[in-house]
Amino acid sequence: MTDLTSLTIAEARDGLASKSFTSLELTDAHLAAIEAARSLNAFVLETPDQARAMARAVDAKIAKGEGGPLAGIPLGIKDLFATKDVRTTACSKILGNFVPPYESTVTSQLWRDGAVMLGKLNNDEFAMGSSNETSCFGPVVNPWRREGSNTTLVPGGSSGGSASAVAALLCMGATATDTGGSIRQPAAFTATVGVKPTYGRCSRWGIVAFASSLDQAGPIARTVRDSAILMRSMAGHDPKDTTSVDIGVPDYEAAIGKSVKGMKIGIPKEYRLDGMPAEIEKLWTEGAGWLKAAGAELVEVSLPHTKYALPAYYIVAPAEASSNLARYDGVRYGLRVPGRSIGELYENTRAEGFGDEVRRRVMIGTYVLSAGYYDAYYLRAQKVRTLIKKDFEDCFAKGVNAILTPATPSAAFGVGEKGGADPVEMYLNDIFTVTVNMAGLPGIAVPAGKDAQGLPLGLQLIGRPFDEETLFSLGEVVEQAAGRFTPPRWW
Template sequence: MSELTSLTIAEARAKLAAKEFKAVELTEAYLQAIETANDAINAYVTVTPEKALEMAKASDERIAAGKAGALEGIPLGVKDLFATRDVHTQACSAVLSRFKPKYESTVTQNLWDDGAVMLGKLNMDEFAMGSSNESSHYGPVTNPWKASGSDQRLVPGGSSGGSAAAVAAHLCAGATATDTGGSIRQPAAFTGTVGIKPTYGRCSRWGIVAYASSLDQAGPIARDVRDAAILLKSMASVDDKDTTSVDIPVPDYEATLGQSLKGMRIGIPKEYRVEGMPEEIEKLWAQGVAWLKDAGAEVVDISLPHTKYALPAYYIVAPAEASSNLARYDGVRYGLRVDGKDIADMYEQTRAAGFGAEVKRRILIGTYVLSAGYYDAYYLRAQKVRTLIKRDFELAFNDVDTVLAPITPSSAFAIGDKELAADPVKMYLQDVFTVTVNMAGLPGLSVPAGLDAKGLPLGLQLIGRPFEESTLFKAAHVIEQAAGTFRPAKWW
């Protein structure tokens, strides 16, 4: 059975089409893997075996009839932020206790329309707020990777930690995820997987629990670049229900893999060489440059001068939007309700009991920066900085096709790291290389590029022009071919 779960999406798709095994067999293999491993890894908060086998059976019938879709019979995990009809959807928060929507998110509906099979819902930081998957109501996810000679449990990154861990541990063939400030790319880097945050508007946000509406974007986490390209092709679409989704044809991303990089210009931003950056990250970055040069690309030094303001601006804009979006969780219509002496008391009691510490912190920050007397000083100024960050990239993209940068300031750290737990700002610094992409609405991809001295995976980030995800896949494929793919030693 484990041989089936080791197949990539591309490999499984080919073997299903050749009728070497059935979709039901593949799904059963994944369900068995989840049953064996989930207690140790905590990637899934809900498993849906009956639904999965029913969908797989329907896939087998379509394959037999010659009507297979692009993802026919491929078992996927779904981040708990995506609404799934009649299935647990809680954003891993107590405030949404027992909520099962009567509708399906556009992104997951696109996947099911292409024949994919749902295995269950994946763990995440509560309301996607976090960089370590430790703020989930369902407890932290454990990274399938461990440092050489150590038994210490490590974080998988956040907020899409369950998605990244499940893909790395072969508990699904691929997974949906979301990225508001790095929540696809950072977990992908920590787990040796591939993650792409598409251009803002490439995937519909309808049916995805909102964190920061002008920054959130759905994307896939997969085992390799080809699988990520296959998944994004199915996930992306224009949607009448989401006015921010863009009506631009979705290309065949997979077809760009293996194309020459001759003539491509790669930008190296000097501002990403931050103070105190580990030598290993610097070396990995230089190695990435060398691989792209060897493939025929030209490397150009560029400047993104407003990068240093991106993190503080992000941590004003995102909490402000979160404060507004999370006001709807009041105990009146759905989810948790804690009774009080009157309706105002019921609101207060419900929100106090339902939201975790990190979500409360961000709501308080957001409410503060939006309050009278502070709106101009904080929120309005942050939006102006955001415009300048976007402008920096626009100017850079006059000279280059893509930007190569680090993705994380380190490899995965320990669950319960005391230093990070004591100082939230240090945790926020995990996003230092990723938030600029969200602030500018650009596509960004994380590709595994090597292992550090502890034997833990490190990734490199490619940033592209709006709606030019194909360029990122093409360049990432070159890095992947040079670096190889990485798999954790099985301990679960």
């Protein structure tokens, strides 16, 4: 029998339906893989007993012919999603050993459809980071290495644990969140597929908040088809989230393999950055060629406000973070460091509980929202955001179906290589992804090739609001042309 951990979700679903193996066997294979790969630090909490109990319950349902669309599929859950009676920390010391008495909407829908939880995945603290080095549990290790080198590489962030675990075959798919590229960038760094849905497509209820007008949950999986299967279960209207949009969830899997003939693909000239590595430029040209060969039409488009996206994002996101993180005060839950007054209690708790990057962003956010600076920074950034959104609307109004760009400005880099002395160096990793969050649009990152050192590189497709289906159809074309990559096992 094939090694069960190397199956895709679609293959495992067929195998479970034909009774070639049970969910318990599938779950046990993944639990063993997790145990053997602890050096990657992808999981911050393993839940083997719960996983086996869920698998047995699903096997009983499958035997009666009652299995759901994800019946028996073992998944990893980013530690930003509240899981009932299972520790949820957002990988921050300030949440301590917080155990939520409730389940996030997205995860409850996965369990409703029969998925099995293997454990909680590492992420940047409060999702603030582009490399998964800010977690209080330590950095995640990318299962990929440069050819002929043992340098430890980052998997990208903030969903680094999700991307690393999927790439290393520790889980069949994972939940993730994307505020400025936190699904698509780690997917590109690990040769996995990451989908950032339209804002409002997936409920944010029960997900630890970073920047409420930008955060969106989505899947990371091994193939475009697998991400479509997961997305169908994750998406849907939720009355508990006022930003959740009440429109039907299509069968995303049906979009896989659909013809892309006649589709207009925009190539934005503003994404051709000065000093862009030649291999990223080459990859982009190749990807455009694959779509053209499949019958799509390529058109040059202009997104003139792109150059303001990163500075505007790093005003809006920290401003919302400083507001959201004010609830962590040491009074009701999580870490508490006593003080002589209530003010001192707050200060001591936050000083010890928040890491450097979170403190940095909270201070930036508090500054841009303060009296005298609100208009100069926050209000102006919101106006820029409106212009960025309008740039995309103008493109789509001209009949463009999707926009093709690189996913990241480089391949994965080494742990500790970036952002030490200059945090802005790290922020530049989000240059191709933040516009999508600022405009609330859907985006997908698909593995498209490798750099000179054998590291994976990804392409990004940006779609019209609530038109994820087109992205799945186009993503499949890129995947078929580029092939699939798995890291050589060393751990």
